[in-house]
Amino acid sequence: MIHLIPHLIDDVARRDPRREAVRFLDRALSYVELSTRANGLAHCLVAQGVCRREPVGIYLDKSLEVPLAMYGIMKAGAAFVPLDPSAPAGRTAGVIADSGIRRLLSADTMRRRLDAVLEAGADIASVVGIEAGTLAVPSIGWAEVCNAAADAPPRRTIVDSDLAYIIYTSGSTGKPKGIMHTHHSGLSFARWAVSEYGLGEHDRLSNHAPLHFDLSIFDYFAGALAGAATSIIPEEHARVPASYSALLAEQRVTVLFAVPFALIQLLHHGALEQRDLSALRWAVFGGEPFPLPQLRALIEALPHVRFDNMYGPAETNGVTHYTVGSLRADQESIPIGRLSANAEALVVDGADQPVAPGEVGELLIRSATMMQGYWRRPDLDAAAFFRRPVGGSHADVFYRSGDLVRVDDDGMFHFVGRKDRQVKVRGYRVELDEVEAALAAHPAVAEAGAVTIPDGAASQCIAAALRLRDGASARAREIARHARGRLPWYAVPARLEIRAELPRTSTGKIDRRALRAELMAATAIPTTQAG
Amino acid sequence: MDSKQAIRRFIVDELLSGDDQITDDDNLLRDGMVDSLGMLRLVSHMEELAGRKIPPTDFTVENFRDINALGSYLRRLMDDRGPGHGG
Numbered sequence: 051m052i053h054l055i056p057h058l059i060d061d062v063a064r065r066d067p068r069r070e071a072v073r074f075l076d077r078a079l080s081y082v083e084l085s086t087r088a089n090g091l092a093h094c095l096v097a098q099g100v101c102r103r104e105p106v107g108i109y110l111d112k113s114l115e116v117p118l119a120m121y122g123i124m125k126a127g128a129a130f131v132p133l134d135p136s137a138p139a140g141r142t143a144g145v146i147a148d149s150g151i152r153r154l155l156s157a158d159t160m161r162r163r164l165d166a167v168l169e170a171g172a173d174i175a176s177v178v179g180i181e182a183g184t185l186a187v188p189s190i191g192w193a194e195v196c197n198a199a200a201d202a203p204p205r206r207t208i209v210d211s212d213l214a215y216i217i218y219t220s221g222s223t224g225k226p227k228g229i230m231h232t233h234h235s236g237l238s239f240a241r242w243a244v245s246e247y248g249l250g251e252h253d254r255l256s257n258h259a260p261l262h263f264d265l266s267i268f269d270y271f272a273g274a275l276a277g278a279a280t281s282i283i284p285e286e287h288a289r290v291p292a293s294y295s296a297l298l299a300e301q302r303v304t305v306l307f308a309v310p311f312a313l314i315q316l317l318h319h320g321a322l323e324q325r326d327l328s329a330l331r332w333a334v335f336g337g338e339p340f341p342l343p344q345l346r347a348l349i350e351a352l353p354h355v356r357f358d359n360m361y362g363p364a365e366t367n368g369v370t371h372y373t374v375g376s377l378r379a380d381q382e383s384i385p386i387g388r389l390s391a392n393a394e395a396l397v398v399d400g401a402d403q404p405v406a407p408g409e410v411g412e413l414l415i416r417s418a419t420m421m422q423g424y425w426r427r428p429d430l431d432a433a434a435f436f437r438r439p440v441g442g443s444h445a446d447v448f449y450r451s452g453d454l455v456r457v458d459d460d461g462m463f464h465f466v467g468r469k470d471r472q473v474k475v476r477g478y479r480v481e482l483d484e485v486e487a488a489l490a491a492h493p494a495v496a497e498a499g500a501v502t503i504p505d506g507a508a509s510q511c512i513a514a515a516l517r518l519r520d521g522a523s524a525r526a527r528e529i530a531r532h533a534r535g536r537l538p539w540y541a542v543p544a545r546l547e548i549r550a551e552l553p554r555t556s557t558g559k560i561d562r563r564a565l566r567a568e569l570m571a572a573t574a575i576p577t578t579q580a581g
Numbered sequence: 582m583d584s585k586q587a588i589r590r591f592i593v594d595e596l597l598s599g600d601d602q603i604t605d606d607d608n609l610l611r612d613g614m615v616d617s618l619g620m621l622r623l624v625s626h627m628e629e630l631a632g633r634k635i636p637p638t639d640f641t642v643e644n645f646r647d648i649n650a651l652g653s654y655l656r657r658l659m660d661d662r663g664p665g666h667g668g
Contacts, residue, residue: 111611136611286610286642289617293642311617319624321637476617505618530598539616 053210054233056125056203058240058274059085069251070279073301074114078279083199084117090198091122091178094190098176100153102127102206103213105425107151108261109133109142109160109167112282115179115192116261117270119155120215122195124233127206129213131228132262136285138535139166141226145218146172149228149425155179157192210234216425217264217364220479220541222471224487228425229264229364238418239367240271242390246371247305247332247358249276254301254329257282258294258308263478264364265336268307278305288312295320295327302329307360309477310340311509317348327352336360336368337477339383339465341508346377361386361465364479365434365449367419369393370463385462386455393417396448397457402436410466413455414448421449473502475511478540485512485543488536492529494522499552500543501566511544513569517552524548545569584630584659585652591626592648605648620645627651631658 052061059081062069067082079087100106106123108130110116123130131149133142145151146167152175156164161180168174168186180189210233221227243249255273257280259265273280281301287293295316298306313335316322333348333355340359349357362368372387389395397411398404405411414436424430437445454466471482482500489498498516505511518524526546533542553564585605592609593601596619609615615623623645628635635658644654 136614284611284642286608286646289610289620290640290642290645292637292640296641315617319637319640321640324638507618507621509618511618527599531600534598534600544618 052237052275054124054208055214055236055240055271056085056088056121058237058271059088059121062274062277066251066277069277071274072114072117072280072282074112074282075284075297077114079114079118081277084121086199086201087118087196088121088125089200089203091118091195092125092203093200094178094195094198095122095126095128095153096204096206098153098178098188100126100128102208104128104153105131105149105151105213105216107131107133107146107149107154109135109154109156109164110179110261111135111157111159112257112260112285112288113157114282115155115157116282117280119178120261120270123155124214125203127204127208127212129215129230131216131218132260132266133218134260134262134538135160135163136260137538139163139170141536141538142167143170143172145226145228146174148225149216149218153177208233210237211422213422217262219364220472220481220484221430222481222483224484224491227427227430230422230425231367232422235367235419235421236267236271237275238392239267240275242392242419243268243272243368244275246390247272247334249273249278249305251277253278253304255280256298256301256303256306258288258306258312259477260285264367265307265309265477267367268334268360291315291319292321295322295325298330299325299327303327304329305332305334306330307334307336309337310335310344311338311476311507313340313348314344314508317344317351322351328354330355332356332358334358334360334371336362338474338509342377342381342383344508345374345384349374349377359384359386361463362415362419363449363451363453365421366393366415366417366451369395369415369417369419372462383464385458385464387463388461389463390417390419393419394446394448395463396436397455398436408456408458410454410456412469413451413453413463415451416446416448420447473510473512475502475540476509478538480512480541482512485514485533485537485541488533488541489514489516489529489543489546491536492524492532494518494524495529496520496522497552497560499560499562499565501562501569503545503566503570505544512541513545513547513566514543515547515549515552515565515569517549547572583652584655585648587630588623588627588651588655589648591623595622595626603648605652607647609647609651610642610645623651627655627658631655633658 063081063085177189216228257269357374370387396414436448485500500514553561
């Protein structure tokens, strides 16, 4: 019976051992290789003292070691925590401290970044993936782990409601927060996805998103449940559209899942007319709304592909999706679709009362795919969960998405906006409060206001203005460097201005609407700038 | 200024807020050093320097991986032979 996420690969390994599970350029692992090596890694982690439910960090660039690390950690009864390999060292050390990670899976190619994270104060007891004897803490290389492949995982009691992984995302107070998923929530999502998209063993999925971005959960878990292969798209290829499209064509990818920005890049710079993408049947996108002019052009460029809008915060996984049909000429947006059959939604007003049909309200979701809660943050849990009593001390627990939606007469959900200051940049969640907190942490900065402005590439970027402390002096460039050292790349303001004063509301707060208008007016987003 | 220096100056000044610790063989694409929007700005800048469009088929990992690769690619782009012969 499949009741734990690693059972997905074990099951295929038993019935069709040589079937390709994962590929990275010209290297691949079959299901039996992935399963037995993950068993070996799990034994190694248990020998190192990894406990049940313990969070174990994955600090790796996209590679074949990533799925190995995920499954090995889960087979040890522990929970994997993807760490953004491109985040500033201080931020990564902060996530390590917050999650209580003592053990890391990394690689020799990460050595420079790993040293910086350790220097930034990460308290690590041991590392897998770094040659033994080269770190101040005990370590073991990947070659040794792979040589220790085993037919069975360690004996450990693990049930489906146990913690399987923690995904960190932007937090509004300036501190990232950990979203806890169980084997049950991950598997429930995989089952939904396989059924909705009709995935099978002849499919080849592509993993475009890095592991710390929850889109990758679809590629790995739904792919394994379908017995399909998953092609990992190297970070380099993911950023360079003509190489990305060449890889999709060469590897005959049938299903891709990416943020709209990546697909728009493919459209404009992917040399699509020279690529044979005849194998591709699904292009699923999510993370943020797809601008319709670009979506229309993409549908025209790839008429044989079905385009699909998947919606769901990292807290719930995907819970609605909409397969794009013909688009009316006057249509300005597409719905996020119908709710999964195994989910319940409430659309409520500010007092948690249901809004009238067709009215806009906040979407509250209850589903099997939902998170357990935020790691060690009962305060966030209290704010994020809505409890509907069902008698006695029991309650149905809904997640407050913060997304404003409207449900039409056909039961179709439409995304309207956000209730708070969370924004999306390239599909990544960014809390503008976190950006402002990072800027204000510079000693010369008195206060900062951050907003989003169009980036000139059919998406948006962050712009900020700030006021310096009396008597302080600093250049915008110096503060931008400070921000780059604290925030992930997608949250760093693309435009930063120092002002003598910021626009104010009548109550004296920063008037962010006025600020946005000013910054937009001042910005013809630089498509070309003389050096 | 040679093509590599021109690329380096643009990346350091415009994309990295003046942080000049980057080396010519640091992978710009992998470590989140230059984001996807930064890449587009870089493409526009190179088109301006070369006075010609970069064909989509040239927007590849091999040409854009690091400052060394970008420098040689820009030199080829500026060459009379045109980018179609460059690789």
